[in-house]
Amino acid sequence: MKRIISRALGAAAASVTILAGGAAALSEPRHGIAMYGEPALPPDFVSLPYVNPDAPKGGKIITGEVGSFDSLNPHIRKGRVPWQLRFLAYESLMGRSWDEPFTLYGLLAESIETGPNREWVEFTLRPEARFSDGSPVTVEDVMWSYETLGTIGHPRYHGAWQKVEKMEQTGPRSIRFTFNTADRELPLILGLRPILKKAQWEGRDFTQSGLDVIPISTAPYVITDFEAGRFVELSRDPDYWGRDLPFRRGTMNLDTIRMEFFADGTAQFEAFKAGILNSNREFNAAKWESDYDFPAIRSGQVVKSLIPHQRPSGITGFVMNTRRPLFADWRVREAMLHAFNFEYINQTQTGGAQPRITSYFSNSVLGMRPGPAEGRVRELLAPFADELLPGALEGYALPEGDGTQRNRRNLARADALLREAGWQVVDGRRVNAEGEPFAFEILLAQGSAENRAIAEIFAEALNRLGIEVTVTEVDSAQYRERTQSYDFDMTYYRRGLSLSPGNEQYLYWGCEGVEKPGTRNWMGMCSKAAEAMIERILNAESREEFIAATRALDRVLTTGRYVIPFYQFTVSRIAHDRRLKYPEKIPMYGDWIGWQPDVWWWEEE
Template identity: 35%
Template sequence: MRPARRLVSLRFPVRLLCTLLLLLSVDVAPVAAQDDGPLISSTSYAAFGRPKYAPGFTHFDYVNPDAPKGGTYRYANTGSFDSLNLMNLLGTAPLGLVVIYDSLMRRAGDEPAARYPLVARSITYPRDLAWMEFHLDPRARWHDGRPITPEDVIFTIDQAKGLVTPALKRVQTAVARTQKTGPRSVRIYFTAKNSPSLPTTVMDMWLLPAHYYRTHNIMAASLDRPLASGPYKIGKFSAGRWIEFERVRDYWARDLPVNKGRHNFDILRQDYYRDGTVANEAFLAGNSDLKFESSAQRWDTEARMPVFRSGQIKRELIPYSNASLYVGIVMNTRRAFLADRQVRRALMLAYDFEWSRRVLLKGHHGRITNFFTNSEFASRGLPSGEELKLLETVRDKVPPELFTRAASFPIGGSWTNRRANIVAAAEILRSAGYRIANGRLLDRRDQPVTLNLVSYSPLMDRQVSLFIENARQLGIAVNYRSFDTAQFRQRLRNYDYDLLLNAPMFAGYETPSYGMTLMWGSKAADTPQQFNYPGVRNPAADAMLSAMLTARNRETTVAAMRALDRILLWNYYAIPMHHIYPAPIGQMPVTYWDRFGHPARQPTYNFSFTSLDTWWLDPVKDARITQGRYQ
């Protein structure tokens, strides 16, 4: 195994235009002044700092611009799908369906905060960011050949305002109104001024064709192939079993700098399996091409297989700079028992990470210690500087120990430590007004406490087996239940659980925006289909989210996010478990059949394992593979 070696933000001042010219991309130029001051025109955008790629760049640094096209990339998913409509509320769409869609601008994979031209070839905006005008590329086309128009952008935003789908729901919170300003331009007014992250919400949304949805119900679960404009379109499929995405050979944006050297496979095929064990066997049989490792339990035995020893299967550590995906047990504060912070603290003591890591994880996985681990948003030590100033504004709304102690987690790993943690947890529950009778914990109405822990896989029961036993010693009955994909998503959408074991959760944003309010904002707690799984209704957290959204510089954004992380940790909304990958934090291990070429540098943000869009099929290597031949 040879690890990859390389690890691979615009401030908007209030006064001086010359400062704007320095901090924006070098292609920024002032245009005609209006009542709100000089306007800025640019072909790129960074929420903070300066875009890495200057105007006229030809391709991203992490691609091979001469990569050959062709071949098939096969990926094994677990679960199922019963709809091809990403916008509906009831159906389950295939993972990676977004590959058929374009957005107004495209983010780079080797910097955290920048966007570059795609459907919008340039932008104009005032210095207070009250609005942004997008000038559409006249070449932009839907797959049926019709041009992408301002009406399509307005239609997408209007539909997003009526949808609960989390990926588009944040558009509703960002956009106040829209206005067509020309045959190929649209102005979008934001719900707040001076918020550099708001425009990225609109830049990243996938675009929908208004003319297509005049005859198709956007809210219906459907297996009709949706019309889009991206590099792929839906080809053959068998509902719930497999689906193929076909490369659009006359894709209008194939030669744009953001796409050069990408989208190299003719076919992206996804096969669906009932659980991860079967999917892993399919990979070893040569029926899928790549898997990202989430468990080290099979590593030693697999490494002795002939295909590993011969080099036909390779392993590689790919660095990533995103916040690590959160794996843990979420406690649903919508339930009366779990609404008590002290109860949640007691349950935290019932989880023994050290034992799980040693016995179940073979010592490979590190522990998630923050909600934003592996990012600059993770809180450290005691609050200071700008973070402390923000927390002082909510001092009466946060636990007092937040200011005097760094957040920490119980230490287990031995019988002595585990017993001490259980005794401490029992004392906390007793002080909170609960009592034990006949071995059962009784609530304040003298009813036995029973919690349902739901999961997406029966294989996760081992990960929580000791937690369930420790909870039993506290008098709490924890019933473990796993569900198929459709049932599990339905429970997530309606927050129908007491405890939730869902891996991964709380995806980290390198440039946080309104999407964070859908995870931690009070308004999202009672709205179905959001990511606020714990049901957080915390005025201090809301204040930090507001500070983050209105930040005019990266320093304030980081301080607000660290303060938010600290508030979440001290309120015990979830029990952190282990790094999703059996590798050090910040590294993603992948195992793949050695039939591909790929650049020496990899994108360090948002590695696209479902489409592998910077890799390509190497015919010479492919000819050496003795298993899993393409049909």
């Protein structure tokens, strides 16, 4: 029986459906799909280019995390979940190659088919696809998963679902989605949705799941042991249905993946030194040089690996909540950027070894270029000239300090900007026209000594400007609650960005996030220019147009002065047991989701 889930069709949506029906004969099933052009790998590819196709199976990896968890369901808003479960414990219809900007190859689906303008997409399931309990993956499971995640799942799934006009079963193993919005990325986004087993959730409240349900999935790993807040252990499923797929060859080699949880970074590092953990990422270049000199390193049992990458820096730093009147004025935010003594902080924390983040997409081809906007970038931004902040069209660079603790020139500029914004100094205190003091809180999660140190250096500089700053640390549960509801003035912020930005950019920077809780728009920005650039990114028909639109978005974000950037990581630093190996070929994304532990293996000596 043909099952259809559909919304009421408007005139525009109806025309899309007509186009889809008329063009069906022009399309054909494919083994993969790329955002632009064709997939790099042919239909008969043997393995992904950055794996060891003959890697042995066995061994284990044990990593550490700061914090805790109280749920095993990463697909809902409620609860704290080990972030790795979203990627290790579930599979999707398509799988991603991390050596291409945005290309997917068949995983649960044996083929993908789209309309000529990507106004619809159809997936055909592999007949051999199975859940870990041995039951087959059905069209019913797929449709239930999409509808459930898109309506009551985590907000990250809602945006794309709202663009689905109709979901229908078109054959024993085929599902078609027809869209109500022009968006070339939608077929790829839908290809990456996790597939859940419908029968497992019958009679249960999906939105309230915690530790009482171990999800049944199709993934190579299953959760075999855990202790609330302490550890989660996954084991490789010897009966995994997809072990012979070319996409899986040379991946998922380790028998055991275990995540241990600690109260703070110091405890985690000590556990690594003691051999409780056998792999550890280091984010501080100075510590990498000074602290990794313990017996296991000296004996060669633990080795240090540097992993380069070509992906964007993303944004890491202190975000200012513009929902608060205090930070609504861009001049105040610019003053904060001048008061933040990056050069001195970098020297103090990393020995000056880390380069600074210069824009959201820096370190990549997608990043804004120095100087005035030119060519297509300028054309895209020109209609929004009245809205854009200074520097977007003219050119903008972050303030540079003199490297000393005093930072006198930049503090003088910060003082001038604050006075322009109506904040004067009276009796040593910064106040507005009503005599109200300039005072705010920097909210931090417990466990990050480095962020605390940075905040205290920053607060000292602000005190010299007559500003009262309180640095507050709260436990992970309180931190999550306060940031999800935007209950903060300034806090630590990290958003990783990829070489294929798309619909998730609305979740990060879209106007809906100003009021809607649980989005990534912590700064509370609402920019017509930013949303227009995101739309242009989604509908670009050439890579050149896509790059121009992303560079234009980067200008809007950077000159919005929402985040005070820290340093970036152009290489990953991983110390690990020497028996943990990885291929010589590094994908363009480097040490990214889907690399460790996916392509690592254990090699006994």
